[in-house]
Amino acid sequence: METIVESVPAYEIGGQRWDRTMPDFNEAIAKAHAHHLRPRCLCWTETPGVEMYVARLSDGYLIKRMPNTGCLHATDCSSYEPPADFSGLGPLVGSAIVENPVTGVTALKLDFPMTKLPGRHVPPAASGASSSVASQGQKLGLRALLHYLWDQAELTHWKSGFDGRRHWATVRRHLLQAAENKTTHGQSLLASLYIPEVFAVEQRDAIQARRQRLWARAVPRQGEPQHLLLMVAEVKEIATARYGCKAIIKHLPDQAFALDDVLYRRLSRSFERELTLWGMESELHLLMVATIRLDQAGTPCIVEMSPMLTTGQWLPVDDGWDRQLVGALVRQGRSFVKSLRYNSQGDQAEICASLLDCGTLPCPLIIDRKHSVEVAKVINFFGPARDCGAPVWRWNPTLGDMPALPLPYPAGSTSGTG
Structure with missing residues (x-):
């Protein structure tokens, strides 16, 4: 993601070795796309390589992983995913995420509406706390969609060289790129996605004009279903207004978002843990994914929303234990990928992160929030982690202090040994 000094990925395309530092690399992958050639990543020196594909983006071409192959790459390869x-x-x-390597398009199935019928309120989220918390069935809830975009943008990845280089402009740029070639109900996700630009006083009018052009899609039209927009933004404040409630968004000093009383009360009830931790820790960011509409007066209104906490480095965390572990990983300069819950409930044990600097296999780091003294239950819950042969680190916060983290292998000792 960020610009740091790291090894340059090499690919085999049409029998020739290429990497992105070569002057004709962009032309080579464009030709590979035109002739339906599959590049192979050469992160393992003793294998034929891992097959990939070329996707066409608005500003060029990009080599991407084939579906479900991220874990086949070397752990120090930029294409690796746990x-x-x-x-x-x-x-x-x-099921909810269907990637087509032929077209490069990924179809997403959502469990929340992106339109509002005339004269009807948008129905509340599915039963339980909220579908913003957990989706019913194999579809993406609001939180799961945000987690998917965060993963696709590789904002869950961390290396020591990233420290101090990740800002909102970086986050926004990579989220927008992650949304390219994604569709919902056959429509472009990017066309309905609003992420606030970094605000600058001298650019106020231009920023506002670009925002209004996108928001025009959500203007109500007589007798037609109203389109809803999807917004990803950092929350500055959620509070009562002169009438009703409002959300204040960072980088949007000239516009607040209306919340109705029902949504405001449900937010406080369903996300008390996240909101409390955010209120107490000034370093944390509170991100929000929401569907929004414009009323007849042009006021933006939040229809449904789900928050997500991140550290100062924009790494997602669920609670104080999560934050403690992620903080230790960052301070120690470790290379890791943060795991996200998507639709799963918050009372389950989870793999918090996977260390990528412990050899040829990822090292899963498990936090057991079920307060169970039976370690076997935690391992059993994560059978795939055990089956892949990886070492497993476990921490039950109710039983004691966080254990020492596994030691990293010497730099450069993980790849080329397959």
Whole structure:
């Protein structure tokens, strides 16, 4: 993601070795796309390589992983991803998330509406706390969609060289790129996605004009279903207004978002843990994914929303234990991928992160929030972690201090040994 000094990925395309530092690399992958050639990543020196594909983006071409192959790459390869079962992504691949390597398009199935019928209120989220918390069935809830975009943008990845380089402009740029070639109900996700630009006083009018052009999609039209927009933004404040309630968003000093009383009360009830931790820790960011509409007066209104906490480095965390572990990983300069819950519930044990600097296999780091003294239950819950032969680190916060983290292998000792 960020610009740091790291090894340059090499690919085999049409029998020739290429990497992105070569002057004709962009032309080579464009030709590979035109002739339906599959590049092979050469992160393992003793294998024929891992098959990939070329996707066409608005500003060029990009070599991407084939579906469900991220864990086949070397752990120090930029294309590596932990197995889908290391997070809440596993049950959604192939059902809620369908990637087509021929077209490069990924179809997403959502469990929340993106339109509002005339004269009707948008129905509340599914039973339980909220579908913003957990989806019913194999579809993406609001939180799961945000987690998917965060994963696709590789904002869950961390290396020591990233420290101090990740800002909102970076986050926004990679989220927008992650949304490219994604569709919902056959429509472009990017066309309905609003992420606030970094605000600058001298650019106020231009920023506002670009925002209004996108928001025009959500203007109500007589007798037609009203389109809803999807917004990803950082929350500055959620409070009562002169009438009703409002959300204040960072980088949007000239516009607040209306919340109705029902949504405001449900937010406080369903996300008390996240809101309390955010209120107490000034370093944390509170992200929000929401569907929004414009009323007849042009006021933006939040229809449904789900928050997500991140550290100062924009790494997602669920609670104080999660934050403690992620903080230790960052301070120690470790290379890791943060796991996300997607639709899974918060009372389950989870793989919090996977260390990528412990050899040829990822090292899953498990936090057991079920307060269980039976370690076997935690391992059993994560059978895929055990089956892949990886070492497993476990911490039950109710039983004692956080154990020492596994030691990293010497730099450069993980790849080329397959």
